[in-house]
Amino acid sequence: MEIKRRDFLKVAAAGGLIAASSATPVLAREPKGRLKEAVGLLYDSTVCTGCKACVSACKQYNDMPQSSSTPQDPLWDNPLDTDSKTYNIIKLYKNGTGEVKDREKDGHAYIKRQCMHCVDPACMSACPVSALQKDPKSGVVSYDKGACIGCRYCQVACPFNIPKFEFEKAFPRIQKCQLCSHRLARNEIAACAEFCPTGATVFGKVEDLLAEAKRRLAYKPGEYRKYPVARVDGKETTERLVTPYVQKVYGERDGGGTQTLYLAGVSFEKLGLPVLDEESDARRTETIQHTLYKGMIAPIVFLGGLIYVVHRNTKDHK
Amino acid sequence: MKNKDFKTFSTLVGGVSRRDFLKYCTIMASSMGLPLGAGAQIAEAAVNPKRPPVIWLSAQECTGCTESLLRATHPTLEHLILDLISLDYHETLSTPSGHQAEEARAASIKENKGKFILVVDGSIPVKDNGIYCKIAGRPVVDILKETAKDAFAIIAIGSCSSWGGVPSADPNPTGASPVHKVLADAGIKTPVVSIPGCPPNPYNFLSTVLYFVTFKKLPELDSKARPMFAYGRLIHENCERRPHFDAGRFATEFGDDNHRKGFCLYKLGCKGPETFNNCPSLLFGDTGAGTWPVGCGHPCFGCSEAGVGFHKPLFTKASLHLVTPPDTYPHTSEQQGRGAGIVNVAVAAAAAGAAYAAVKKVAGKLGEDEKK
Numbered sequence: 001m002e003i004k005r006r007d008f009l010k011v012a013a014a015g016g017l018i019a020a021s022s023a024t025p026v027l028a029r030e031p032k033g034r035l036k037e038a039v040g041l042l043y044d045s046t047v048c049t050g051c052k053a054c055v056s057a058c059k060q061y062n063d064m065p066q067s068s069s070t071p072q073d074p075l076w077d078n079p080l081d082t083d084s085k086t087y088n089i090i091k092l093y094k095n096g097t098g099e100v101k102d103r104e105k106d107g108h109a110y111i112k113r114q115c116m117h118c119v120d121p122a123c124m125s126a127c128p129v130s131a132l133q134k135d136p137k138s139g140v141v142s143y144d145k146g147a148c149i150g151c152r153y154c155q156v157a158c159p160f161n162i163p164k165f166e167f168e169k170a171f172p173r174i175q176k177c178q179l180c181s182h183r184l185a186r187n188e189i190a191a192c193a194e195f196c197p198t199g200a201t202v203f204g205k206v207e208d209l210l211a212e213a214k215r216r217l218a219y220k221p222g223e224y225r226k227y228p229v230a231r232v233d234g235k236e237t238t239e240r241l242v243t244p245y246v247q248k249v250y251g252e253r254d255g256g257g258t259q260t261l262y263l264a265g266v267s268f269e270k271l272g273l274p275v276l277d278e279e280s281d282a283r284r285t286e287t288i289q290h291t292l293y294k295g296m297i298a299p300i301v302f303l304g305g306l307i308y309v310v311h312r313n314t315k316d317h318k
Numbered sequence: 319m320k321n322k323d324f325k326t327f328s329t330l331v332g333g334v335s336r337r338d339f340l341k342y343c344t345i346m347a348s349s350m351g352l353p354l355g356a357g358a359q360i361a362e363a364a365v366n367p368k369r370p371p372v373i374w375l376s377a378q379e380c381t382g383c384t385e386s387l388l389r390a391t392h393p394t395l396e397h398l399i400l401d402l403i404s405l406d407y408h409e410t411l412s413t414p415s416g417h418q419a420e421e422a423r424a425a426s427i428k429e430n431k432g433k434f435i436l437v438v439d440g441s442i443p444v445k446d447n448g449i450y451c452k453i454a455g456r457p458v459v460d461i462l463k464e465t466a467k468d469a470f471a472i473i474a475i476g477s478c479s480s481w482g483g484v485p486s487a488d489p490n491p492t493g494a495s496p497v498h499k500v501l502a503d504a505g506i507k508t509p510v511v512s513i514p515g516c517p518p519n520p521y522n523f524l525s526t527v528l529y530f531v532t533f534k535k536l537p538e539l540d541s542k543a544r545p546m547f548a549y550g551r552l553i554h555e556n557c558e559r560r561p562h563f564d565a566g567r568f569a570t571e572f573g574d575d576n577h578r579k580g581f582c583l584y585k586l587g588c589k590g591p592e593t594f595n596n597c598p599s600l601l602f603g604d605t606g607a608g609t610w611p612v613g614c615g616h617p618c619f620g621c622s623e624a625g626v627g628f629h630k631p632l633f634t635k636a637s638l639h640l641v642t643p644p645d646t647y648p649h650t651s652e653q654q655g656r657g658a659g660i661v662n663v664a665v666a667a668a669a670a671g672a673a674y675a676a677v678k679k680v681a682g683k684l685g686e687d688e689k690k
Contacts, residue, residue, distance in 0.1 A: 056642055076564075090647060111650060
């Protein structure tokens with residue numbers, strides 16, 4: 001027995017109407033604000049010399065194995081991107097002759113990539129089993145291997161391409177930077193910040209980091225200024241010649257805001273950072289989902305319609 | 319240390335000047351990473367009239383360790399070592415010989431029970447009851463056990479006594495064993511310090527002895543009983559050619575262009591990445607600036623590392639203990655595989671379509687055949 005086209009459309013339209021009518025009263029989910037005690041990193045590309053002390057320190061203090069992108073000559077730890085064995089990596093932007101640092105044309109610049117610890121993380125929103133959690137105090141996005149079912153939604157959801165799956169293992173986990181939570185727990189700071197010799201990566205409370213970033217944007221190129229090293233509120237500083245900045249703190253609002261902040265001398269897009277709306281992906285998708293499923297009214301009505309169609313069309317068989 | 323103090327014992331240190339003597343003690347302190355003031359402390363301990371007695375036993379060895387020690391030059395070390403410690407028995411250096419020498423050893427053991435330092439060079443053959451190395455008609459393994467029991471501490475100098483060395487290379491016909499193993503098997507618990515190397519840098523040995531003389535205890539040791547100040551780091555970590563490794567610049571053949579340019583010797587079989595020693599900073603022996611295997615353009619042989627020197631083939635590449643980033647960078651727009659491009663999809667779709675058409679045609683023909 002075939003469903004008549006007319007009947008099918010009738011039911012479908014009814015379901016659609018109900019879904020649409022229930023959508024209007026639901027408001028978009030409230031955007032998430034920054035946590036007061038949140039901690040993070042400020043990476044200043046103009047200060048970075050590309051020494052990779054952070055890369056080595058990250059590997060050492062997180063006990064991560066070698067990741068080689070040259071299998072014919074596996075002498076180095078040289079991944080091309082963050083991967084299941086690499087939380088933190090320094091990448092190079094190079095154009096033309098690459099002779100001048102922090103210049104887009106015929107210049108070069110470094111960028112450090114690791115988890116951004118988003119204010120409203122897409123990975124956490126996408127995770128069906130709450131294996132990814134945001135610490136209510138520090139705001140660090142951490143991973144619980146016990147809860148993870150290995151669906152890799154987080155990997156797809158992350159706009160920064162950070163969570164990485166251990167495809168090579170029999171019992172795989174998701175691997176991502178957790179801002180050295182084990183070190184924070186004993187009152188130490190993230191290894192990448194602690195071992196950065198130039199102060200390109202500094203650790204601190206996000207509000208202090210934001211204030212420091214804004215301060216730097218106000219500096220005039222050519223003057224000497226004191227830059228904090230390791231901790232934004234620490235005693236150690238280094239005096240350096242200010243070079244021009246792109247007048248933006250990446251991560252202040254991008255993708256709903258992140259706890260890892262960036263300053264740079266060339267455009268962030270050139271450094272491989274995605275262009276994101278101020279609305280986070282998590283908020284946008286949750287708004288759609290929560291609207292469709294609000295009170296389960298639309299799905300139940302839709303199911304009712306389907307049952308009706310099936311019932312009508314199988315009546316004659318009885 | 320005042321000049322007049324020094325005069326009271328200047329003959330004791332073999333007539334070196336006060337200046338040279340203090341310089342030597344300070345160098346010793348710095349080679350162990352001790353604070354500067356420790357140099358003066360060492361100087362005072364070194365001239366203490368109660369010099370620690372030392373008995374030096376030689377087993378299956380080539381006397382290379384003794385030779386390298388004798389050639390330590392700042393200051394004239396053969397004087398200093400003989401007067402700094404009371405060397406009661408040493409087969410190569412003893413004036414007496416035969417029964418007289420053996421008597422001196424027996425007398426020293428009796429007199430300094432539990433106080434003397436026992437230095438051993440050479441591996442101990444244990445196969446066939448140790449008959450492959452005999453001194454005064456007795457197997458050296460028996461002499462070692464007898465002497466070790468009464469020693470305060472044992473210093474195993476050289477790779478042979480530290481882990482077996484050359485004599486232990488396959489097929490090890492004499493059953494050459496390191497000192498610590500022989501003693502552990504015999505249940506003798508005297509602490510053993512290993513100073514591996516073939517020969518080891520004499521200053522690693524002298525520093526250990528002086529540390530003991532000064533502080534009356536042994537320096538900090540690693541898991542293989544080697545002093546941390548000397549064997550705490552891989553050669554690769556302090557190597558002067560390391561930048562070439564990080565940049566991927568390698569010599570691939572002896573005498574090739576890259577070898578002449580002084581590039582990294584890893585691909586020639588350098589064992590620096592798996593050998594713990596301080597050769598890059600202290601160099602090899604006491605032979606002058608830049609003189610150590612890698613400095614001369616020869617790959618490190620791994621002479622001081624158990625299972626590497628005399629065991630791994632010379633040109634076999636070393637295994638890397640610590641893998642570090644190179645000095646190259648991934649680009650921000652690094653390509654990592656490609657998704658299905660529009661052309662690929664079109665090609666795949668065309669192929670699938672063609673296959674579908676072909677199958678349909680064949681199926682149709684089969685159907686026709688059946689009808690017939």
